[in-house]
Amino acid sequence: xxxxxxxxxxxxxxxxxxxxxxxxxxLHIAPGDPVRMYLGPGADAAAGAELRHAxxxxxxxxxxxxAWLGDFVRGRWGVSLAQHRPVVRVLSDALGPxxxxxxxxxxxxxxxxxxxxxxxxxxxRTALDTGITAVTTVxxxxxxxxxxxxxxxxxxYGAALxxxxxxxxxxxxxxESVAADFLPPARRLAxxxxxxxxxxxxxxxxxxxxxxxxxxxxxxxALRQPFVAAARARGLTxxxxxxxxxLRTAFLPLVTLLGLQLPALFSGVVFVEAVFAWPGMGxxxxxxxxxxxxxxxxxxxxxxxxxxVVGNLLADVAAAALDPRSEAVA
Amino acid sequence: xxxxxxxxxxxxxxxxxxxxxxxxxxxxxxLGPLLLGPAPVALEDVVARRFVPxxxxxxxxxxxxxxxxxxxxxxxxxxxxxxxxxLAVGIxxxxxxxxxxxxxxxxxxxxxxxxxxxxxxxxDAALAVPRVPFLLLLVALFExxxxxxxxxxxxTGWMTVARLVRAEVRGLRRRPFVEAARSLGAGxxxxxxxxxxxxxxxxALVAAALGVGxxxxxxxxLSFLGLGVQPPTASWGNLIAAGREALVTAPWVALAPxxxxxxxxxxxxxxxxxxxxxxxxxxxxx
Numbered sequence: 281x282x283x284x285x286x287x288x289x290x291x292x293x294x295x296x297x298x299x300x301x302x303x304x305x306x307l308h309i310a311p312g313d314p315v316r317m318y319l320g321p322g323a324d325a326a327a328g329a330e331l332r333h334a335x336x337x338x339x340x341x342x343x344x345x346x347a348w349l350g351d352f353v354r355g356r357w358g359v360s361l362a363q364h365r366p367v368v369r370v371l372s373d374a375l376g377p378x379x380x381x382x383x384x385x386x387x388x389x390x391x392x393x394x395x396x397x398x399x400x401x402x403x404x405r406t407a408l409d410t411g412i413t414a415v416t417t418v419x420x421x422x423x424x425x426x427x428x429x430x431x432x433x434x435x436x437y438g439a440a441l442x443x444x445x446x447x448x449x450x451x452x453x454x455x456e457s458v459a460a461d462f463l464p465p466a467r468r469l470a471x472x473x474x475x476x477x478x479x480x481x482x483x484x485x486x487x488x489x490x491x492x493x494x495x496x497x498x499x500x501x502a503l504r505q506p507f508v509a510a511a512r513a514r515g516l517t518x519x520x521x522x523x524x525x526x527l528r529t530a531f532l533p534l535v536t537l538l539g540l541q542l543p544a545l546f547s548g549v550v551f552v553e554a555v556f557a558w559p560g561m562g563x564x565x566x567x568x569x570x571x572x573x574x575x576x577x578x579x580x581x582x583x584x585x586x587x588x589v590v591g592n593l594l595a596d597v598a599a600a601a602l603d604p605r606s607e608a609v610a
Numbered sequence: 611x612x613x614x615x616x617x618x619x620x621x622x623x624x625x626x627x628x629x630x631x632x633x634x635x636x637x638x639x640x641l642g643p644l645l646l647g648p649a650p651v652a653l654e655d656v657v658a659r660r661f662v663p664x665x666x667x668x669x670x671x672x673x674x675x676x677x678x679x680x681x682x683x684x685x686x687x688x689x690x691x692x693x694x695x696x697l698a699v700g701i702x703x704x705x706x707x708x709x710x711x712x713x714x715x716x717x718x719x720x721x722x723x724x725x726x727x728x729x730x731x732x733x734d735a736a737l738a739v740p741r742v743p744f745l746l747l748l749v750a751l752f753e754x755x756x757x758x759x760x761x762x763x764x765x766t767g768w769m770t771v772a773r774l775v776r777a778e779v780r781g782l783r784r785r786p787f788v789e790a791a792r793s794l795g796a797g798x799x800x801x802x803x804x805x806x807x808x809x810x811x812x813x814a815l816v817a818a819a820l821g822v823g824x825x826x827x828x829x830x831x832l833s834f835l836g837l838g839v840q841p842p843t844a845s846w847g848n849l850i851a852a853g854r855e856a857l858v859t860a861p862w863v864a865l866a867p868x869x870x871x872x873x874x875x876x877x878x879x880x881x882x883x884x885x886x887x888x889x890x891x892x893x894x895x896x
Contacts, residue, residue: 585738
């Protein structure tokens with residue numbers, strides 16, 4: 281296993297370098313001179329030349345690239361042009377909330393998705409199965425921002441309008457209430473949890489619909505295998521066959537699917553954070569784009585990509601742990 | 611595509627539903643602005659005309675099926691105008707992705723060796739980049755607008771097509787009919803273009819069909835964030851963004867374009883699902 285992880289890590293490295301290279305290239309292909317943008321149109325040439333030298337932009341691009349890569353690896357990501365503080369600080373403030381949001385919804389996505397898929401596989405070709413398939417097909421295709429706005433409309437505005445109980449009136453903006461600093465610890469925790477509900481629900485519903493579709497088809501396939509017939513022949517009940525024999529085999533592709541889900545999740549989170557004003561990486565990215573804050577945009581893209589690559593690595597390791605045969609293939 | 615696939619598609623209720631939705635959107639885009647007549651050049655008394663609810667009438671007695679927005683513009687007309695932009699962006703982006711993906715995939719699958727490994731590495735790297743953050747990067751660096759959105763969506767959406775085409779081409783290139791074409795003296799370009807590719811395109815077309823819906827969803831998303839198609843040009847995304855400001859007082863302004871995006875994306879994914887099933891069926895029987 282350690283050798284497998286080492287080999288996988290080695291094959292991952294070029295991928296990360298390629299992504300970073302693409303990010304660097306995109307910045308340098310783009311029109312516009314960062315020095316002119318930083319100083320404004322009226323600045324004199326001497327100040328421009330000085331800044332250009334200070335930023336190292338007068339060096340050959342190969343050296344700039346090597347220096348940028350070196351700095352990036354060591355965590356020197358420059359200074360945000362809009363916030364005037366280190367990019368590392370901007371991102372480390374935002375990373376936590378995003379990981380909380382995505383991690384929580386990923387866990388729920390798999391738990392709910394597999395449960396729904398298993399229910400459908402157990403009751404396959406019934407009205408219930410068809411009905412759920414129709415729902416998951418639609419929900420999976422819903423854009424995150426549409427679902428998010430619909431939830432805000434119902435649970436934030438509608439709940440107040442129709443006089444729903446307080447428990448169902450959910451906050452639609454931010455990670456905590458304005459007065460959160462003055463709440464006692466327990467109330468503060470509850471306040472944060474309530475703020476999580478709508479954003480997590482948005483991401484979870486869309487993700488779980490996709491997992492349920494996948495889990496259903498892979499479970500239905502697994503139920504056709506000879507070992508299922510053998511288990512049935514031994515007199516095991518339907519539920520026991522599903523739980524003990526097929527879920528295990530059907531679980532493997534789901535773990536691999538995790539790696540493919542991550543990019544979609546990190547795309548969805550950008551919209552969800554934008555709608556719910558969640559103080560995470562997606563919101564930082566959108567604000568940085570609007571402010572033309574290049575260092576932040578580049579760093580966010582790279583961090584998202586690295587998160588996906590690391591997630592893929594973990595998924596592969598988990599798959600190898602579940603099924604030793606896949607170690608040999610990779 | 612053979613008759614079997616078409617027959618399977620006609621029998622599939624998913625294809626019917628998806629086809630109807632997409633056809634409705636296309637006809638709204640093409641016919642809508644024509645049927646509704648030219649847009650009024652000036653709107654008088656915005657305060658009296660704005661936020662008329664669906665099926666309501668403005669003081670001049672004109673009925674507005676979907677109501678009006680905050681400038682008193684007819685929402686149905688804006689929706690049809692937006693459909694033109696959104697559909698055009700979606701289809702063009704899917705075509706761009708198809709072009710890039712087919713080129714990369716067929717070269718990788720046909721040439722093999724170093725070219726194959728290099729292209730596969732680029733595909734893997736591109737798949738690791740979450741699409742929306744990378745789109746944000748492109749939008750930040752260049753001028754936002756329709757051409758950029760099409761290009762950016764094409765550049766971030768070709769990998770699935772490339773993988774599918776590569777796999778198909780690899781499977782086909784050692785088949786007897788390809789050997790035969792080669793032994794008759796056909797050059798690599800001709801063998802690839804005339805003999806291999808036509809047989810390798812079916813899965814790529816499915817991916818492209820799904821790509822249209824995805825591209826429309828992302829275009830609407832970017833425009834929703836204010837980073838895509840810029841107002842006053844209507845796109846479903848910036849219509850949703852405009853409606854979001856009045857979500858409490860006039861929810862219909864956001865609901866109409868949001869429903870439109872959701873429906874069309876579902877429509878395209880239903881079409882892609884049934885096309886995939888039909889092609890799989892053909893492969894199993896044929």
